[in-house]
Amino acid sequence: MKKIVILLSWIMLLGMTGSLVFAQDRQGDPKSGNGIYQQHCVRCHGISGSGDGPEAAFLTVPPTNLLSERSRVKSDFELYMTIAHGSIYSPMHGWMGRLQDHEMWDVLAYIRFLAPYKAIAQAQ
Numbered sequence: 001m002k003k004i005v006i007l008l009s010w011i012m013l014l015g016m017t018g019s020l021v022f023a024q025d026r027q028g029d030p031k032s033g034n035g036i037y038q039q040h041c042v043r044c045h046g047i048s049g050s051g052d053g054p055e056a057a058f059l060t061v062p063p064t065n066l067l068s069e070r071s072r073v074k075s076d077f078e079l080y081m082t083i084a085h086g087s088i089y090s091p092m093h094g095w096m097g098r099l100q101d102h103e104m105w106d107v108l109a110y111i112r113f114l115a116p117y118k119a120i121a122q123a124q
């Protein structure tokens with residue numbers, strides 16, 4: 001029993017440190033991300049990222065204003081998951097398979113350039 005507990009602790013520790021290494025490993029290139037953003041994302045999210053692209057007016061679910069605080073407080077990983085897998089019941093489909101993994105990190109880096117990560121949300 002004790003051995004199992006020790007083994008499980010190791011697995012958990014590996015899991016936690018592993019994701020830290022993973023997170024640090026993923027530094028996208030905002031320059032290349034800019035090109036991808038202009039090509040694929042600007043039509044909905046707009047040049048500034050505020051969600052006012054030319055197609056936005058025709059969508060039932062509005063594109064996220066990436067500059068909003070709600071969006072900026074999300075972690076890289078959360079945003080990456082939406083970029084990769086999309087958002088259900090919305091025109092935001094996943095880009096996995098259409099973009100390469102590093103391209104999704106690049107475009108995320110560009111989003112972070114437009115709308116830097118904000119650690120703490122301001123009280124309303």
Ligand code: HEC
Nearest residue numbers: 040041044061062063064071079082083087090091092107
């Ligand atoms: C057809 C329009 C459309 C295109 C093209 C599009 N998006 Fe979106 N995007 C949306 C919509 C709509 C949402 C909001 C989904 C929701 O509210 O469920 C969204 C949400 C997101 C979010 C989640 C933001 C948050 O705060 O959770 C990210 C990140 C994002 N898009 C990035 C991208 C990137 C990067 C591209 C280009 C590779 C892209 N989008 C292309 C419509 C689009």
